[in-house]
Amino acid sequence: MKVIEHLEKANDTIISFEIIPPKRGGDLNQLLSVLDVLAKYNPPFIDITSHAAEVIYEETNSGDFRVKVKRKRPGTLGICALIQHKYNIDAVPHVICNGFTKEETEDFLIELHYLGISNLLAIKGDNSAFQKPVSFGRSINRYAVDLVQQIDNMNKGIYLEEELLDASPTRFSVGIAGYPEKHFEAPNLLTDLKYTKQKIDAGADYIVTQMFYDNQKYFEYVKTAREIGIDAPIIPGIKILTSKKQLTSVPRNFYIDLPEDLIEEVMAADDKHTVDIGVEWAYKQVTELLDNGVPALHFYVMQRSAPIKKLMKKLGY
Ligand code: FAD
Numbered sequence: 001m002k003v004i005e006h007l008e009k010a011n012d013t014i015i016s017f018e019i020i021p022p023k024r025g026g027d028l029n030q031l032l033s034v035l036d037v038l039a040k041y042n043p044p045f046i047d048i049t050s051h052a053a054e055v056i057y058e059e060t061n062s063g064d065f066r067v068k069v070k071r072k073r074p075g076t077l078g079i080c081a082l083i084q085h086k087y088n089i090d091a092v093p094h095v096i097c098n099g100f101t102k103e104e105t106e107d108f109l110i111e112l113h114y115l116g117i118s119n120l121l122a123i124k125g126d127n128s129a130f131q132k133p134v135s136f137g138r139s140i141n142r143y144a145v146d147l148v149q150q151i152d153n154m155n156k157g158i159y160l161e162e163e164l165l166d167a168s169p170t171r172f173s174v175g176i177a178g179y180p181e182k183h184f185e186a187p188n189l190l191t192d193l194k195y196t197k198q199k200i201d202a203g204a205d206y207i208v209t210q211m212f213y214d215n216q217k218y219f220e221y222v223k224t225a226r227e228i229g230i231d232a233p234i235i236p237g238i239k240i241l242t243s244k245k246q247l248t249s250v251p252r253n254f255y256i257d258l259p260e261d262l263i264e265e266v267m268a269a270d271d272k273h274t275v276d277i278g279v280e281w282a283y284k285q286v287t288e289l290l291d292n293g294v295p296a297l298h299f300y301v302m303q304r305s306a307p308i309k310k311l312m313k314k315l316g317y
Helices: 005-010 030-037 077-087 103-114 144-155 189-201 215-229 246-254 260-268 271-291 306-314
Strands: 014-019 045-048 054-059 065-071 090-096 119-123 173-178 206-211 234-240 297-302
Touching: 005 173, 005 206, 005 246, 014 030, 030 077, 030 246, 030 306, 045 077, 065 189, 077 090, 077 103, 077 215, 103 144, 119 144, 119 306, 144 173, 144 189, 189 215, 206 215, 206 246, 206 297, 215 234, 215 271, 234 271, 246 260, 260 271, 271 297, 271 306
Parallel strands: 014 045, 014 297, 045 090, 090 119, 119 173, 173 206, 206 234, 234 297
Antiparallel strands: 054 065
């Protein structure tokens, strides 16, 4: 079923999760044990992130620079197939622009379509991705809106090859990313939201937000989005803080602020208690979001199930 259909049919707030594939050469069993835990909460859908190869540039003896692939996380497609066909949960693969040509993306979308996957989150992807040189008429999706347009075309049976006149249409429901504290490259929130509206107008069905730790930022974001004509559901993204290190790594990686009260609590405690502080903070956030009738709650679980188990228990699941 499509995510947008789950949202439309739900009588209550939906719970969904997001996981990340293991690093290249990593152990899938660990991720499967996380999925075993998540499946017990009957989420209608689970997101799986996608990652282009990350690169560093090495200086050669001759003073030139060569690209060296630093990190890869393959496996999104296989994990999607497992989620959908082993756990009977709708899989939402993330599809990214950076690091892929439009032609490669089209092939990936065809694979997903054959697997019976009808949901996607269409995003630009992290900036560290290795961008292949584009040649021989090949092209790239520069912004997520270009990718949404490509998917919308395929949903209408329009593929990249012009001679494919009788191509069968795909039937993807498309989610996109939103940023209550604005995307780090955007000059301001309103400009960022105007680009977000372009993605909705191009065929996206719903928005999942970047994590935030201050609900007011989400409420204000939704209000401004509605004011500029974005009617699509806006699903709040929640991540439980689990270590002191994240006081710096979360703002650095996700360009968000942490509230003073949360910082003070974590700083004053032994690091082994951070996860309990994080769970308590997330519990308060979630309770308020539920009271405000959010359409769904999207938990960034990544690869650890213990913190989400604690939170779900507190929430009565
Ligand atoms: P875009 O919508 O393309 O926007 C990027 C920037 O360009 C913004 O500042 C926007 O305001 C601006 N912009 C947009 N359109 C235009 C335009 N037409 N002209 C000029 N400026 C424009 N990264 C991964 O690598 N893999 C993942 O699986 C992944 N999952 C994510 C899931 C969620 C829910 C979120 C919130 C983020 C995720 N990311 C992931 C991170 C994401 O790829 C980055 O935040 C990326 O920098 C922006 O992605 P976007 O789709 O929002 O980009």
